[in-house]
Structures are given as C-alpha cells and as structure tokens.
Amino acid sequence: MKTRLTEMLGIRYPIVCGGMMRLAYPKLCAAISNAGGLGNLTSAMYTDKESLAAAIREVKQLTDKPFFVNVTLLPAIGIGPEQYKAYFDAIIEEKVAAMEIGGTPLDRFEGGVYLRKLKDAGVKLFHKVGSVKHGKHAEEVGYDGVIAAGVEEGGHPLNENVATTVLTPRMVEELKIPVITAGGMCNGRSLAAALCLGAEGILMATRFICTYECDVHDNVRKELIRRQENETVLYGNTIGLQGRALINDSIRKVMEIEKRGGGLDEILPHLAGFHGDGIWKEGDMDTGLVPVGQSMGLIHEVVSCQELLDHIVQEAEEVLSNVSSKF
Amino acid sequence: MSFFKTRITELFGIKYPIIQGGMAAGFVSTAELAAAVGNAGGIGFMCAIQWIQDVPKLEDEIKKIKDMTDKPFGINVTLFTEIPMSWFDSVFELIAKHKVPAIETSARSPEPFLAKIKALGVPWIHKVARIRDGVKAGKLGADALTVIGSEEGGHPGAERNATSVVGPLLVDMVDVPVAIGGGFCDGRGLAAVLAMGGEAVYMGTRFCASKECVIHPKVKQAILDMNYNETDYILMAIGDPVRALRNQRTQKILEIEQKEGAEGTMKFMSGLLGEGFGIGGVTAMNTGDIEQGIIPVGMVGGRIREIKPVKQIIDDIVAEADAVLNKLAARKYLKA
Numbered sequence: 001m002k003t004r005l006t007e008m009l010g011i012r013y014p015i016v017c018g019g020m021m022r023l024a025y026p027k028l029c030a031a032i033s034n035a036g037g038l039g040n041l042t043s044a045m046y047t048d049k050e051s052l053a054a055a056i057r058e059v060k061q062l063t064d065k066p067f068f069v070n071v072t073l074l075p076a077i078g079i080g081p082e083q084y085k086a087y088f089d090a091i092i093e094e095k096v097a098a099m100e101i102g103g104t105p106l107d108r109f110e111g112g113v114y115l116r117k118l119k120d121a122g123v124k125l126f127h128k129v130g131s132v133k134h135g136k137h138a139e140e141v142g143y144d145g146v147i148a149a150g151v152e153e154g155g156h157p158l159n160e161n162v163a164t165t166v167l168t169p170r171m172v173e174e175l176k177i178p179v180i181t182a183g184g185m186c187n188g189r190s191l192a193a194a195l196c197l198g199a200e201g202i203l204m205a206t207r208f209i210c211t212y213e214c215d216v217h218d219n220v221r222k223e224l225i226r227r228q229e230n231e232t233v234l235y236g237n238t239i240g241l242q243g244r245a246l247i248n249d250s251i252r253k254v255m256e257i258e259k260r261g262g263g264l265d266e267i268l269p270h271l272a273g274f275h276g277d278g279i280w281k282e283g284d285m286d287t288g289l290v291p292v293g294q295s296m297g298l299i300h301e302v303v304s305c306q307e308l309l310d311h312i313v314q315e316a317e318e319v320l321s322n323v324s325s326k327f
Numbered sequence: 328m329s330f331f332k333t334r335i336t337e338l339f340g341i342k343y344p345i346i347q348g349g350m351a352a353g354f355v356s357t358a359e360l361a362a363a364v365g366n367a368g369g370i371g372f373m374c375a376i377q378w379i380q381d382v383p384k385l386e387d388e389i390k391k392i393k394d395m396t397d398k399p400f401g402i403n404v405t406l407f408t409e410i411p412m413s414w415f416d417s418v419f420e421l422i423a424k425h426k427v428p429a430i431e432t433s434a435r436s437p438e439p440f441l442a443k444i445k446a447l448g449v450p451w452i453h454k455v456a457r458i459r460d461g462v463k464a465g466k467l468g469a470d471a472l473t474v475i476g477s478e479e480g481g482h483p484g485a486e487r488n489a490t491s492v493v494g495p496l497l498v499d500m501v502d503v504p505v506a507i508g509g510g511f512c513d514g515r516g517l518a519a520v521l522a523m524g525g526e527a528v529y530m531g532t533r534f535c536a537s538k539e540c541v542i543h544p545k546v547k548q549a550i551l552d553m554n555y556n557e558t559d560y561i562l563m564a565i566g567d568p569v570r571a572l573r574n575q576r577t578q579k580i581l582e583i584e585q586k587e588g589a590e591g592t593m594k595f596m597s598g599l600l601g602e603g604f605g606i607g608g609v610t611a612m613n614t615g616d617i618e619q620g621i622i623p624v625g626m627v628g629g630r631i632r633e634i635k636p637v638k639q640i641i642d643d644i645v646a647e648a649d650a651v652l653n654k655l656a657a658r659k660y661l662k663a
Contacts, residue, residue, distance in 0.1 A: 001658050131556060152489035160556040163478040163489040165510025165519065166626040170555050173630075184491030189498075192522035193491065195655050197515050229458065229496055230486040294492040297458070298499075316522075323521040324656035 001313065004178045005201040008124060008144065009066050009098055012036030013313050014201030015191065017208050018128075018147075018155070018182060019070025019100055021045060021291075022276040023216060026055055030062030031213035031305040036313075039067040040100060040205075044079060049086035056094040066097030068126075073104035074156075074241065081110065088114045091123060098124040100147065100203075102156070105134070107141040115141065126180065130158025135171050135179075143177060147203050150183025151244075154206050154232070154293035157183065159242040161234075165197065172198030186298035188315020192323075195316070206292045210302050219283030220290075221302050229297025235289075239264045246290035254289065331645070333526035334504035335471055338450045339399050339429055342368035343645055344527035345517065346473070346506050347534045348454070349374035349403025349431055350481065352623045353610030354541055356403070358388050362395035363539040363637035368645075371534070372403040372431045375418045379410070379607035382417050389425045401429030401452075407606065408435060419443050431473075434482070436460065441467055452506065454529075456484025458497055465501035472501060473529045476509030477560070480532050480570050480625035483509065485563065491523075498524035512627045514647020521652070528644075532625040538636045543615030546622055547634050555629025561621075564592045572622040 003014045017024065017032050017040035029039030041059055046052040052069075059067055069091050073084060091099065099118065105127055106115035118125060119142060127138040128147040135146045148171040150164030151157045162170075164183040171179045181194035182203035194202045208214060210221045223246075233251060236243045238258045245251045250270045257266045271289050278287030303311070333344045347364040350356040351374035361371030373392065378385040392400055402422055404415065422430060423446075430447060433454035437444060444451055445468065453464040454473040461472045474497040476490025477483040490509040498505050507520045508529030520528040535542055536550045549572060558570050559577035564584035571577050584592050611620015635643070 003658075150489060150491065152492055161560075162556055162626055163476060163510055164491040165476065165489070165516070166478055166555050166630065169513070169515050170630055184489050186492075187495065189495045189523045190491065192655075193495075193519040196518035196522050196651055229488050229492045234487075294488055297488075297492055297496055319522050319524070320652065320656045323518070324652035 001317070003195070003200040005145065005180060008178065009038060011038050011066060013309050014195075015309055015312060016040070016068060016100075016180060016201060016203045018203045018205035019068075019072060019102065020205050020209070022280045023209060023214060024070065025215055026058040026062060028208060028211070028214045028305075029067050030059050031211070032208065032309070033059075033063045033065035033067045035304075035306040035309040037305075037309050038098065039063070040070050041067060042070045043087045044070075044072060046087075048083070049090045052087055053090040053094055056090065056096060060094075068098050068100045069096045070100040070102070072102035073106075073109055074102070084109065085114070088118060092117055092121040095121065096123055098126065098144075100126050100128060102128045105138055105141060105143075112141070128182065129171075130162065130167070131160050132167075132170050132174050134158075135175055139175050139177050145178040145180060145200075146171065146175065147180045147182050148199070150181070151234075152294040153183035154244050154291045156236075156241060156243050156291075157234070159237060164194075168194060168197040168199050183293065184295050186295040188312045188317075189319055190295075190298075191312055191316040192319040195320070204295070206295050207299060207308070208305070209292070210299050211305050211308060212302060213305050216280050217283030219285060220280060223285050224292060224296050224299055225301065227296055229294045232292060232294055232296065236267075239267060243289070243291060244293060246285070246292050246296075248290060249286035250288050333521075335506060335527040338470055338504065339370045339401075341365075341370045341399055343641060344506075344521070345369035345641055345644065346452075346508075346527050346529045347371035348473070348508060348529050348531045349405065349433065350531050350535070350623070351376050351403070351405060351606070352481070352621065353377075353608070353612035355535065355612055357541050358392035358395055359539045359541050360534060360537065360637070361400045362392050363537070364534065364641070365396045365398035365400045367638040367641040369641055370399050370401060370429060372401040372429070374403040374405060376405045376407070376410070376606055379414065382414070382421070385418065386421050386425070389421060389427060393425070399428040401431050402427050403431040403433060404440075406432055406434045406437060406440065410606075415440065415443070419447065422447055422449070437464060437469070438467060455497075456482075456488070456493075457486055458488075458493060458500060461497045461505075462500050465503050469503060471504045471506065471526075472497065473506040473508055475507075475529065477570070478626040479509035480558070480628070481623040483560075483568065483570050485566060485568055487560075494520065494523040494525055509625065510627050512630050514644045514649070515651055517644050517648040518651040521648070532628050533631060533640060534637065535624070536628075536631050536634050537640055538634060542612045545615035545617055546612055549617045549622060550624055550628045550631055551634065553624065553628045555626050557629065558624060558626055562592065562596070564589050565596070569621065569623060570625060572617065572624050572628070574620075574622065575618045576621055
C-alpha cells in the first residue's frame with residue numbers, strides 16, 4: 001500500500017507514532033519501525049546532545065528503518081534554547097530520517113537557522129498542528145508534512161478544540177503537503193476513515209502504550225484497557241497550555257487548583273513528564289497526570305507492534321474493499 | 328452510480344445511507360426539508376416538538392409532507408423530561424393515524440415509552456451521545472442507533488467524546504446498525520462513516536444550508552461565513568450543553584457560566600424564555616438574529632461554502648464517496 005507519506009519516508013504502512021514522554025524510548029521506537037510503521041524517539045527525555053545522539057544510535061542498532069525524533073518547542077516544559085540546539089545538532093549529525101515537531105514552528109526558533117540546517121541535512125519535517133492556520137504556516141515555511149491533531153488526542157490538543165472529522169478534511173482542502181491524522185486513531189477502521197477524510201496516514205500514541213515493546217508498568221496497560229473513552233478530561237486552560245489526561249486523583253487536584261486560580265507552579269508537580277516514575281515505572285496510576293486520548297476506549301488488548309500494525313492495515317484494507325464494492 | 332445498500336437503507340427503504348436528523352431550535356426540520364431529503368434518496372426527520380404548542384399543526388405538517396413526497400420520512404420525538412406524557416401520547420397517535428413511515432427518538436432513555444414506540448410497528452432509530460445509552464437502547468429493541476460526537480451542533484452530549492472514537496466504538500458494542508453523525512457534510516464524510524463501520528451518515532448543519540430549509544437566509548449565510556473554530560460549547564454549567572455559532576449571546580452565556588455557575592446560568596436562561604428561546608415556536612433560526620439568538624451549528628459549518636438544493640447535496644455526497652472509496656480500495660496495503 002502506498003500513500004504520499006509511505007513514499008516520502010520509504011515505510012511500508014502509513015502509520016506513525018507520536019512523541020510520548022517517558023514512553024517513546026529506543027526499544028518501542030525500533031519495534032514500530034521494524035513492524036513497518038514509523039517509530040518515535042522523544043528528545044525531551046534526554047538532557048544533552050550526547051545522550052540524545054546515543055539514544056538515536058541505539059535505535060539504529062535495533063532497526064535499519066526510518067523513525068521520527070520528536071522535539072516539542074514549548075516554553076512551559078522548561079527546556080531552554082541551548083538544549084534545543086543540542087537536540088537539533090544531534091539529529092543532524094546522526095542523519096535522522098524525520099522529525100515530529102510540536103509547539104513553536106522551526107522558522108520562529110533562532111531566526112529559522114535550524115529549519116534550514118535540518119532541511120539541508122535531508123531531515124523530513126512534520127509539524128503537529130491543531131488549526132488550519134498553523135498548518136498553512138508550516139507549509140509556507142517549508143515543512144514536508146503536517147500532523148492534524150484533533151481535540152480527542154491525548155497530550156496537548158490546541159484549545160480551539162476542533163475534532164478530527166472536521167480538522168483533517170479542512171486541512172487537506174487547504175494544504176498541498178501530506179496530512180497525517182492524529183486524535184482518536186486506534187484500529188483499522190480509524191485508518192480507513194482517516195484515508196477517506198483525505199489523510200495520507202495516521203498517528204497514534206495511546207495505542208502504542210498497550211504493546212509488549214513499550215517499557216511501562218503492566219498496571220498502566222491494564223488500566224488503559226479497563227478505562228473507557230469518556231474517562232479523560234481537558235485541563236490547563238488557565239495556564240495557557242491545554243492538555244488531555246486520564247481522570248484520576250492527580251487531575252482532580254489540578255482541576256481544583258485551576259478552579260481557585262492557582263498557577264503553573266502549583267500544577268507542575270502533578271505533570272507526569274516531571275514526576276512520572278510513579279506511574280510509568282511503578283504502576284501507581286494516581287501519582288501524576290496520565291496524558292492519554294479518547295481512543296483509549298477502543299483499546300481492548302495488549303499485542304506486539306507487528307501484530308498491531310499488520311492487523312490495522314489488514315482491517316483497513318478489508319473495510320475499504322467491502323465498502324467500495326457496495327457502490 | 329449503482330444502488331447502495333446497508334442495513335439502514337433496508338430498514339427505512341431508502342436509496343442512500345444518508346439521514347437528516349431532527350432539528351428543533353425554531354422551525355428547522357419541517358416538511359419542506361424532510362420531503363426534499365426523501366425525494367433525493369435519503370430520509371429526513373421532522374421534530375415533533377417544533378409544534379409542541381399546537382398539536383393540530385403537527386398533523387397539518389404530516390399531511391403537507393405526504394403531499395410533497397411518496398418516499399419515506401420520519402418524525403423525531405424528543406423525549407425531554409419536562410414534557411407531559413399526554414403530549415407524547417398525542418404525537419404517537421398522529422404517527423399511527425397517518426402511518427408515518429419511521430420514528431427517531433432522542434434526548435433520554437426510551438424505556439418509559441417502549442411499549443408505545445413498539446406498538447407503532449414502524450422502523451425506530453434512537454439517537455445517543457454516550458456509548459452506554461446506545462448499548463441500553465440496543466438491548467431495549469431499537470432497530471437502529473445514531474451516535475453523535477461532540478463536534479455536532481445542537482445537543483452533542485456532556486461527555487465531549489469525538490465522533491472518531493464513539494462511531495467505531497458503538498459499532499463494536501451493538502448488533503443493530505449504527506448511523507454516525509458529528510463533523511460530516513460531504514462524500515468524504517459518508518466514506519469515513521462507512522469505513523468506521525457505520526451504516527448511514529447523519530447530518531444536520533449541512534441540510535440547514537440547503538435551498539429547501541425554512542430557516543432565515545441570514546442564518547444560512549452565517550453558516551457559509553463561519554470558520555470551523557467558531558462554535559461555542561455552552562450551558563455545560565447546567566448539564567445540558569449546546570454547540571452553537573459563536574456570537575455575542577454565546578459569549579455572554581459562557582461568561583455567566585464561569586462567573587455565576589449553574590444557578591446564575593439557569594436564572595439568565597429563564598429570563599430569555601420570553602424572547603424566543605425554549606422548546607417549540609419561532610427562534611432566531613427563523614428571525615435571523617444571528618448576534619442575539621442561539622444558532623445551533625456543528626463545527627462542520629466551517630466546511631460548508633454553498634447553499635445547494637437538497638438533491639444536489641445528496642447527489643454530490645454519493646458521487647464523492649463513490650470516488651473516494653474506489654480510489655482507496657484500488658490501493659493494496661499488504662501487497663505493496
């Protein structure tokens with residue numbers, strides 16, 4: 001199966017993994033790429049150029065296939081410009097195939113010098129956006145593709161709150177570069193539907209947590225399978241950074257802090273990216289925010305990345321051929 | 328274009344898997360619209376509560392639509408708790424008397440009405456926003472279900488679940504066929520619904536921006552002018568959220584919800600009742616007051632650029648879905 005995305009990246013399936021703090025490590029990244037998709041190595045888990053470069057080399061030892069490195073340029077997450085530069089240098093030197101960029105677009109970081117350097121190095125650049133305006137900007141400044149992130153996604157959906165069914169086709173209408181759908185994507189019917197809406201591929205993150213190759217406490221996988229689509233909530237509008245997280249004790253505390261006008265400093269200790277070991281390593285699901293999407297409701301079992309991707313594509317192919325034969 | 332069949336087209340005896348849902352903020356889903364949808368090969372539902380103050384007018388409307396089409400149409404019975412049972416009984420009587428071909432229920436569990444609905448002996452579709460409500464209605468014996476995501480206009484449910492998730496999920500959870508709504512206006516939408524496992528696309532806003540819909544031209548123009556990120560999700564404070572076009576009124580309501588909570592919001596909304604808000608009768612949808620009225624539209628209003636006759640809307644959707652699906656089916660994922 002070919003889409004403009006698989007052609008551009010030289011991958012078998014139009015399925016990519018999104019950045020995930022404390023989860024998107026080399027092992028999972030390589031497993032997804034080996035299975036025919038595009039894995040993700042999330043840079044914010046590394047503190048400097050050398051440690052990120054070492055992680056990239058680790059992925060390369062596990063797979064000869066392309067993969068994403070995620071860099072999220074957000075002032076709120078406490079990473080300074082020098083560290084971002086170090087990430088970009090590592091990505092360029094290690095000849096990474098593609099990047100998933102979130103937050104500030106690259107042309108607005110250090111006068112766009114790294115946008116040019118990354119492009120010159122042949123790194124394919126994808127920006128994750130929640131609005132058509134941001135998608136058009138990414139196209140204009142030279143990105144190779146965009147990830148259209150619907151409000152149903154986990155992590156940090158844009159506070160315009162536009163859902164995948166509207167955002168993806170609207171983006172496709174306006175852009176020439178390929179659009180990847182994120183938000184709500186979980187199975188073969190998601191992939192088939194996203195392709196119908198005009199996307200060239202899908203991005204999943206939450207779904208990949210429930211694979212054997214994700215290094216995470218088993219309680220997390222069990223909890224995501226147990227909990228339903230209606231058990232996430234949006235938070236963070238009072239601090240200027242909206243997020244979606246699993247309903248648990250921590251998010252209840254955050255909502256309470258927000259309600260009485262408490263600020264970022266009070267909320268930060270609850271964010272899983274900063275205090276995540278209790279959740280991801282020890283499996284105590286009430287010790288921080290768990291950033292998962294509504295697609296959680298569609299996850300029913302733990303499988304390997306290869307089984308997952310093969311099954312998704314097989315299901316999508318069956319669905320499309322069944323449906324089209326009726327016309 | 329060949330004939331397209333799903334369990335929902337079979338159930339209603341229609342040509343295309345396209346449903347015009349009942350809409351009742353003022354006079355919206357009237358005979359003009361539902362007849363046009365039926366004549367074009369889909370099925371349209373007229374909301375009975377549009378005529379709640381005057382049941383004989385509902386009977387006139389049923390007679391009127393029968394003069395306008397010999398194709399199937401339906402009545403939506405919105406099961407609001409504040410409506411007395413006597414009114415529901417009179418509506419069910421009219422449905423039986425005039426052999427209305429289909430019924431859509433919505434707003435709450437159909438359980439208290441089950442015997443009366445079943446006695447009508449016509450195809451029955453029940454609309455939900457929550458998965459558990461859908462599962463329950465399926466068990467109660469609804470012939471089909473509609474599930475809508477929070478991107479839809481009107482009453483998208485308090486859980487804020489998106490169509491991309493609740494669509495395929497309800498399909499997994501029930502045996503009866505499922506129509507999917509919220510976010511759709513075109514052939515890509517119909518194709519995506521079928522890909523999710525849905526058996527009909529359910530639309531409201533797209534049909535508001537049709538030549539036949541009786542709403543005020545200013546409202547139709549406002550749909551063409553709006554962007555997809557220009558709706559507000561109001562009245563969550565009182566547990567009955569509505570998605571509507573962002574305007575002075577919705578911004579004011581959001582402000583009151585934030586400052587004064589449920590009690591203040593309820594008081595403010597009660598104060599508006601005399602001004603064309605509430606159940607039944609003319610509203611801003613009909614007067615065209617797009618700044619001070621509540622204009623329920625979905626996010627998908629931002630993708631609608633032309634007021635078209637209903638037949639053209641439906642023909643375009645079917646042609647586009649056909650093209651999209653055939654193009655995609657020609658690609659082979661595994662054999663590449």
